[in-house]
Amino acid sequence: MNGVARQGQRSGATGVHHQRQYSDNFFDGSSNGRWLQSAGLQHLQTSGNSIPPLQDYNMYGGGGQGTRMLRNGQRSFNGMNEYYMEPSTPPGNHRASSQKKNAEDSPGDFSPGLLDLHSFDTELIPEMPVSNVYDGASMYQPVQGNSFDDSEPYISGKQTSRARVPENNLLKSFSVDKEKSNSVAKIKVVVRKRPLNKKELAKSEEDIIDTHSNSLTVHETKLKVSSIVDLTQYVEKHEFVFDAVLNEEVTNDEVYHETVEPIVPIIFQRTKATCFAYGQTVIYKISLIVLFSAFLGSGKTYTMKPLPLKASRDILRLMYHTYRNQGFQLFVSFFEIYGGKLFDLLNDRKKLCMREDGKQQVCIVGLQEYRVADVETIKELIEKGSSTRSTGTTGANEESSRSHAILQLAIKRSADGNESKPPRLVGKLSFIDLAGSERGADTTDNDKQTRIEGAEINKSLLALKECIRALDNDQGHIPFRGSKLTEVLRDSFVGNSRTVMISCISPSSGSCEHTLNTLRYADRVKSLSKGNNPKKDVLSSNFNLKESTTIPLSSVTTSTFEDRTADAWPEEDDGDEFSPSEEYCEQVKPSWKKNGKMEPFGTTDNKFKKPNSQIKWKDIPKVEPKVANSDDDDLNALLQEEEELVNAHRKQVEETMNIVKEEMNLLVEADQPGNQLDDYITRLNAILSQKASAILQLQTRLAHFQKRLKDHNVLVSSAGY
Numbered sequence: 001m002n003g004v005a006r007q008g009q010r011s012g013a014t015g016v017h018h019q020r021q022y023s024d025n026f027f028d029g030s031s032n033g034r035w036l037q038s039a040g041l042q043h044l045q046t047s048g049n050s051i052p053p054l055q056d057y058n059m060y061g062g063g064g065q066g067t068r069m070l071r072n073g074q075r076s077f078n079g080m081n082e083y084y085m086e087p088s089t090p091p092g093n094h095r096a097s098s099q100k101k102n103a104e105d106s107p108g109d110f111s112p113g114l115l116d117l118h119s120f121d122t123e124l125i126p127e128m129p130v131s132n133v134y135d136g137a138s139m140y141q142p143v144q145g146n147s148f149d150d151s152e153p154y155i156s157g158k159q160t161s162r163a164r165v166p167e168n169n170l171l172k173s174f175s176v177d178k179e180k181s182n183s184v185a186k187i188k189v190v191v192r193k194r195p196l197n198k199k200e201l202a203k204s205e206e207d208i209i210d211t212h213s214n215s216l217t218v219h220e221t222k223l224k225v226s227s228i229v230d231l232t233q234y235v236e237k238h239e240f241v242f243d244a245v246l247n248e249e250v251t252n253d254e255v256y257h258e259t260v261e262p263i264v265p266i267i268f269q270r271t272k273a274t275c276f277a278y279g280q281t282v283i284y285k286i287s288l289i290v291l292f293s294a295f296l297g298s299g300k301t302y303t304m305k306p307l308p309l310k311a312s313r314d315i316l317r318l319m320y321h322t323y324r325n326q327g328f329q330l331f332v333s334f335f336e337i338y339g340g341k342l343f344d345l346l347n348d349r350k351k352l353c354m355r356e357d358g359k360q361q362v363c364i365v366g367l368q369e370y371r372v373a374d375v376e377t378i379k380e381l382i383e384k385g386s387s388t389r390s391t392g393t394t395g396a397n398e399e400s401s402r403s404h405a406i407l408q409l410a411i412k413r414s415a416d417g418n419e420s421k422p423p424r425l426v427g428k429l430s431f432i433d434l435a436g437s438e439r440g441a442d443t444t445d446n447d448k449q450t451r452i453e454g455a456e457i458n459k460s461l462l463a464l465k466e467c468i469r470a471l472d473n474d475q476g477h478i479p480f481r482g483s484k485l486t487e488v489l490r491d492s493f494v495g496n497s498r499t500v501m502i503s504c505i506s507p508s509s510g511s512c513e514h515t516l517n518t519l520r521y522a523d524r525v526k527s528l529s530k531g532n533n534p535k536k537d538v539l540s541s542n543f544n545l546k547e548s549t550t551i552p553l554s555s556v557t558t559s560t561f562e563d564r565t566a567d568a569w570p571e572e573d574d575g576d577e578f579s580p581s582e583e584y585c586e587q588v589k590p591s592w593k594k595n596g597k598m599e600p601f602g603t604t605d606n607k608f609k610k611p612n613s614q615i616k617w618k619d620i621p622k623v624e625p626k627v628a629n630s631d632d633d634d635l636n637a638l639l640q641e642e643e644e645l646v647n648a649h650r651k652q653v654e655e656t657m658n659i660v661k662e663e664m665n666l667l668v669e670a671d672q673p674g675n676q677l678d679d680y681i682t683r684l685n686a687i688l689s690q691k692a693s694a695i696l697q698l699q700t701r702l703a704h705f706q707k708r709l710k711d712h713n714v715l716v717s718s719a720g721y
C-alpha cells in the first residue's frame with residue numbers, strides 16, 4: 001500500500017531532481033477538504049433530564065441558548081417518535097425534568113451549564129436496531145465548492161486495486177480476539193503524505209519525498225556557493241522512521257484502519273484516547289493586489305475530518321452488537337481553543353471556562369454534550385461545529401487554522417447497568433485538529449495579534465509534545481499545565497491512555513522547510529519515548545520503530561470487559577489505574593534526581609561557594625606598569641586598583657564556573673520529559689542576566705583602571721588601548 005507510483009528518476013549522483021508525474025495517483029475523494037460543509041442541520045427532538053441540582057456549578061444555567069434540534073422521519077423507539085440529539089444538561093439545571101415533558105413546547109429553552117467530563121445524564125436511550133446503524137457508504141462523497149479551487153489535489157481517474165478495509169473488520173476482529181486490542185501501542189506516530197495538487201504541478205514543484213513502509217526520505221535541494229558566480233545545487237537527504245508512513249495513494253479508510261480503528265474497542269475498557277493531526281497549514285500572503293496562498297495545507301483537515309465519523313460508526317456497532325443491552329451511551333462534544341480561550345462549537349461559539357474540581361478532574365463549564373444514537377446525527381453535529389469554527393471569528397476561513405478544534409466521543413454507562421442512575425464516563429476518544437504548526441513559527445509577523453496567537457500555538461504544541469513524551473515514559477508527573485490544550489486534555493493523559501499522532505506533510509519542494517519541521521516534531525515525540533533510540537532526525541533505516549511500539553506495554557489493561565463489569569464501578573475512573581512501581585520510578589528517574597533534588601537557582605549572595613578554583617594568583621598574567629612621573633601614593637593606589645581588578649576577575653571566573661554548572665543542570669532538566677517550559681525560560685533568563693551583569697561589572701572596572709593608567713601616563717606593554 002505504500003508503493004510510490006511515479007514516473008521519472010532522481011539522479012543520486014548530482015542530486016538533480018527530475019520532474020515527476022504521478023501516473024497512478026489515487027485518492028478516494030472521500031471527504032474532500034475541510035470540516036466545513038454546509039451546516040444544514042435538521043432539528044432533533046430533545047429530551048430533558050431529571051438531575052439533582054448542583055448549585056455550585058450552575059454558573060451558566062438559564063442561558064436559554066441550548067441547541068435543540070428536531071429531525072423528522074426517524075424510527076420510533078419505545079414510544080418516542082424521533083431519535084434525539086440532546087445536550088447533556090448540567091447538574092443544577094432545575095428545569096430539566098419539565099423540559100423533558102415539554103420538550104416540544106419550549107424548543108429554545110435548554111440551559112447549558114456545567115459539563116463535568118464525568119457528567120451525569122439520566123436519559124434512557126432505546127436499544128438501537130443494527131439495521132439503523134449508519135453504514136458509512138454515503139457519507140464520504142467529495143464536497144462541491146471547495147473554497148480553494150487551486151488547491152484541488154491532482155487526481156487520476158484510475159483507482160488502485162488495493163483491497164479496501166472490510167466493512168465489518170473491526171467487529172470481526174474484536175469478537176475474535178479482544179486481547180489483541182490491548183496490544184495497541186500507547187503512542188503511535190504516523191506520517192501521511194498528500195499528493196501534489198494541480199497548483200503545485202502547474203508551478204513545476206517537485207515531489208521531494210520518497211516513502212517506504214515505515215520510513216521516508218526528504219530530498220532537500222540546497223545551494224552551495226563555490227565562487228561568486230558559481231552556485232552548485234546539491235541534495236541533502238533527511239531520513240525518518242515512524243510507526244507507519246502513509247503515502248499519497250492511501251485512502252482515508254486506510255488511514256482510519258492504521259490509526260483509530262485499533263483503539264476504538266479499548267475505549268469500552270476505560271481507555272482515553274487522543275488522535276491528532278499536525279502539520280503545515282495554508283499560509284496567506286498579501287501581494288500588492290491579491291491575497292494568495294503561499295503554502296497549501298498539508299492535509300490535516302482532510303485526514304481528520306472522516307475519522308470521528310468512522311470511529312462513531314464502529315463505536316455504535318460495538319454498542320449495538322457486542323455490548324448490546326449493556327447500557328453504554330455515546331456522547332459528542334465539540335469545542336475549540338482559540339488564543340488560549342475555549343469556545344463551544346455546538347453552542348454558537350459560546351465562551352467556556354475550565355475548572356478543576358477537588359479531585360483534580362477537569363470540568364469545562366458550560367460545554368454542551370450531546371447524546372447520540374446514530375452516525376448521521378454525529379455527522380450533523382460535526383458539520384455544525386465545523387461551520388461555527390470557520391465563521392465564528394472574522395468569518396475568514398483562515399481563522400480555523402489558528403485554533404485547535406477538539407471533538408470528543410465519550411462512552412458512558414450507568415452504574416450497575418441501571419440506566420436510571422447517572423452514567424459515568426467509561427472511555428473517551430478525542431480528535432484534535434491542531435492549529436497549523438507554522439502558525440507558531442510565524443512569530444515574526446508584523447501583526448501583534450498573529451504573534452500572540454503564534455506564541456500561544458507554540459506553547460500548546462510544545463506542551464503537547466512534552467505530555468506525550470511524559471506519557472510514554474510512564475512519567476508520574478504529566479506537564480499538562482503547560483497550555484490550555486493540554487490542560488483540557490488532562491484526563492486523556494492520565495490512567496489508561498492512547499495517543500495517535502498523524503503528521504501530515506506536503507510533498508512539494510516549496511514546502512520543504514515546513515515539512516522538515518513537521519517531521520522533526522513528530523520525530524521528537526517518537527524518538528525520545530521509552531524504549532526508543534534517542535537518536536533523532538536522521539535514523540538508520542534498519543531501525544524499525546514499529547517493532548518497539550507495537551509491543552503491549554505493562555500499563556495496558558489485560559482484563560476483559562467482562563472482568564471489569566464484575567467489579568463494582570470505582571468512584572474514580574482516572575489516575576489510580578496505572579501506577580508504576582516505586583522501583584520502576586526509581587529506574588526511570590534521571591540520575592540527578594536520584595541523587596537528590598537539584599538545588600534551586602539561588603541569589604548571587606549565597607549560591608557561590610568558597611573559591612576552589614585552580615587558578616592561582618601567579619597564573620594570571622600580571623600587568624607590569626611602567627610608572628613615570630608619579631608619586632608613591634599614586635603608585636600604591638594604582639597597585640591597589642590593580643589587585644582589586646585581578647581579584648574581581650578571579651571572582652568572576654569562579655562565578656562563571658558555578659553558572660556553567662547551573663546551566664548544565666538546567667539543560668539536563670530541559671531534556672527530561674515533563675520539564676516546565678516557563679520554568680526553563682525564567683531560569684535561563686536569570687542565568688543570562690547574571691552572566692551579563694558580571695561581565696558588565698568587570699568591563700566597567702577594567703575600563704576604569706585603564707583610564708587611571710592613562711591618566712598617570714602609565715604605559716602597559718600588553719594593553720591595547
Ligand SMILES: Nc1ncnc2c1ncn2[C@@H]1O[C@H](COP(=O)(O)OP(=O)(O)OP(=O)(O)O)[C@@H](O)[C@H]1O
Nearest residue numbers: 027033151153194281282297298299300301302401
Ligand atoms: N491525502 C490527500 N489526498 C488528496 N487530497 C488531499 C489529501 N490531503 C489533502 N488534500 C487536499 O489538499 C488541500 C489541503 O488540505 P487540508 O485543507 O486538509 O489542509 P490543512 O492542513 O488542514 O490546512 P489548514 O490548516 O489550512 O486547514 C485540500 O484541498 C485537500 O482536499
